[in-house]
Amino acid sequence: MCIGVISTYRRRSFTTLTAAMTSETTATIIDGKSVAKQIKDEIASEISRMKETTGIVPGLAVILVGDRKDSATYVRNKKKACEAAGIKSYEAKLPEDSTEEEVLKFISEFNDDPSVHGILVQLPLPRHMNEETILNAVRIEKDVDGFHPLNIGRLAMRGRQEPLFVPCTPKGCIELLHRYGIDIKGKRAVVIGRSNIVGMPAALLLQREDATVSIIHSRTKNPEEIARQADIIISATGQPNMVKGSWIKPGAVIIDVGINPVDDPASPRGYQLVGDVCYEEACKIASAITPVPGGVGPMTIAMLLSNTLISAKRVHNFE
Numbered sequence: 001m002c003i004g005v006i007s008t009y010r011r012r013s014f015t016t017l018t019a020a021m022t023s024e025t026t027a028t029i030i031d032g033k034s035v036a037k038q039i040k041d042e043i044a045s046e047i048s049r050m051k052e053t054t055g056i057v058p059g060l061a062v063i064l065v066g067d068r069k070d071s072a073t074y075v076r077n078k079k080k081a082c083e084a085a086g087i088k089s090y091e092a093k094l095p096e097d098s099t100e101e102e103v104l105k106f107i108s109e110f111n112d113d114p115s116v117h118g119i120l121v122q123l124p125l126p127r128h129m130n131e132e133t134i135l136n137a138v139r140i141e142k143d144v145d146g147f148h149p150l151n152i153g154r155l156a157m158r159g160r161q162e163p164l165f166v167p168c169t170p171k172g173c174i175e176l177l178h179r180y181g182i183d184i185k186g187k188r189a190v191v192i193g194r195s196n197i198v199g200m201p202a203a204l205l206l207q208r209e210d211a212t213v214s215i216i217h218s219r220t221k222n223p224e225e226i227a228r229q230a231d232i233i234i235s236a237t238g239q240p241n242m243v244k245g246s247w248i249k250p251g252a253v254i255i256d257v258g259i260n261p262v263d264d265p266a267s268p269r270g271y272q273l274v275g276d277v278c279y280e281e282a283c284k285i286a287s288a289i290t291p292v293p294g295g296v297g298p299m300t301i302a303m304l305l306s307n308t309l310i311s312a313k314r315v316h317n318f319e
């Protein structure tokens with residue numbers, strides 16, 4: 001049974017679950033980890049080809065402010081992935097009580113450094129800093145996170161200049177759908193969550209892929225009813241097990257972006273990672289679903305490497 005199940009949903013989802021169980025459907029597990037590995041291998045071989053013919057080494061700079069444990073873990077994982085792919089990583093670590101000016105100084109140095117092709121400012125920043133000011137300072141040609149307002153604005157407009165980079169997590173979601181041969185065109189897609197870094201850009205990307213898109217957020221009335229119309233759900237709320245089986249149309253495809261730690265004294269780390277979607281219920285109703293961990297998370301890192309390679313190729317006109 002899912003953690004945090006609200007009692008009014010419990011009865012209904014149980015009915016759905018029982019019905020689905022008797023028909024013995026089991027969703028395809030969308031293996032983000034192995035797709036990410038495949039993509040990382042493709043990137044590594046392209047980078048080695050680029051190195052051989054041009055001597056150019058792609059570079060990614062990461063700026064980490066403060067000492068959040070989760071941020072330190074992500075940054076370490078990114079660094080490892082870069083090394084494995086042949087990307088040189090640069091790192092600036094600043095204390096929690098740094099000033100905005102100090103962060104901006106590092107950004108400016110990386111902006112001017114020709115061996116750095118991508119700059120990532122690890123989020124969230126400490127509360128006393130203005131995220132907008134800092135993200136706006138990254139040169140758009142090095143904005144491998146795709147968080148600069150100009151890149152996001154270009155994503156929202158069609159028939160104009162294309163964004164230089166697409167945000168990694170939403171890009172990874174679409175890539176998973178493509179690699180599993182899941183049609184998006186003309187489909188009804190529902191995005192749960194409207195964050196600047198995942199929900200909004202995911203909705204824009206789905207729309208660019210010719211889906212009909214709705215966004216559910218914290219003020220949506222009857223979210224369940226809207227979610228149930230979806231052929232494709234992308235959930236990015238950060239609420240563990242919020243999406244119950246009763247929210248899912250039989251046969252829908254579920255991309256679960258949530259990576260939520262839930263206390264679990266029995267596991268070695270003291271917590272367990274769960275998605276936004278109640279997995280045990282969903283996998284009996286959906287036709288395909290991403291697990292957590294091992295779904296969207298590894299794809300985010302693969303897309304970061306991909307964006308860094310795109311940037312290096314663009315600077316040096318390498319095809």
Ligand SMILES: Nc1nc(=O)c2c([nH]1)NC[C@@H]1CN(c3ccc(C(=O)N[C@@H](CCC(=O)O)C(=O)O)cc3)C=[N+]21
Nearest residue numbers: 074120121122123124145259293294295297298300301
């Ligand atoms: N500027 C910026 N860009 C980001 O892309 C960014 C960020 N800030 N801040 C934090 C979030 C979070 N994030 C993750 C990436 C990979 C996994 C990942 O690979 N997770 C593994 C699980 C790892 C584990 O077991 O702990 C998985 O889902 O399988 C998770 C989280 C990137 N973020």
